[in-house]
Amino acid sequence: MTLRVGVIGGGQLARMMIAPAVELGIELRVLAEDEGMSAQLAATAIGDYRDLETVRAFARDVDVVTFDHEHVPQQVLRALAADGVAVHPGPDALQFAQDKLVMRARLAELGIPQPEWAAVRDVDELQRFLDEHGGRAVVKTPRGGYDGKGVRVVRAGVEAADWFAGLDDGDALLVEELVSFVRELAQQVARRPSGQMVAYPVVETVQRDGVCAEVIAPAPAAPERLSQMAEGIGRMIADGLGVTGMLAVELFETDDERILVNELAMRPHNSGHWSQDGAVTGQFEQHLRAVADLPLGDPSPRAPWSVMVNILGGPAAGTLEERFAVAMSEHPTAKIHTYGKAPRPGRKVGHVNVAGDDLDDVVYVARAAAVHFD
């Protein structure tokens, strides 16, 4: 019988699971938020993922439920699990990707290296942390942040007064030391319910204005020790938190050669898009294999270097289709992925993957293809 995987959320991550699902003979069903979403092609239902009955009805017709994002409330996830639905990643794991304070506390228990941090309830507590950490720190809303929204560098407690005012009783903000990092890295691991794991090479991620702009795989000039440390951290977190599916661990590499965990994503991740064209098994196929508890694929790179450049909706002339055609004709080695989204400034509407032997060439072609969209 055909295995049916249900994805909650109709964004580009769900969209990019469609082709590998077809290849694997998996029937993919998507609960989309709206008409016309990225994953429209596989959308079998439209509805609110926060509504238990909507999600229950969707889950009834699938063998496994997984996600395009982390925003499905815990009550909904736990009710599904109690109904006997296979949910991957499960609520116990997903809570650590949903709430940065919960994640910090758990990683501390596991002894994973991370920035110094504290839960702060008011301006005075934040000010005390600042006084003890050189007068600058990063304040984060524990839930719902993405692409740098919900992250603020502050020099005084009062600079987060508006966020404290918006907190519910008993809630707190996360404050972290301002890490002096030389670059950002990401480590991906896939884990099956049975516990089998595979690790991708650690990659370098470049952010612009809080949004991922480029990824280089593997991270250039990464000594063996650093790659092993990143892989070890990824595996320890996947195992320790009981993650099923793809896990992405965002990391800081510090100027004193440490790596510290920034945050976690339990789904395919922007830092792994390179693997669609640059690895034996791309992350979207791997996620499906992992959540369906099928044997995992080889995560090895197929070329010495892969580069991914995001395409953000910008003011360039012409329609997206016209620009895609120009980029394709001028750079036939570039693999151009489109998300079927209307371009708005700063909105991720696609990405370009290029793989090859020479890093400079690969970076050049990927940027040159993506520049048609600026």
Ligand code: ADP
């Ligand atoms: P989001 O959930 O919005 O992706 P992140 O926690 O990943 O937010 O933070 C966004 C960016 O802010 C990071 O990629 C990094 O560049 C910067 N940042 C986050 N935390 C710290 C920190 N403790 N020290 C220095 N920079 C940070």
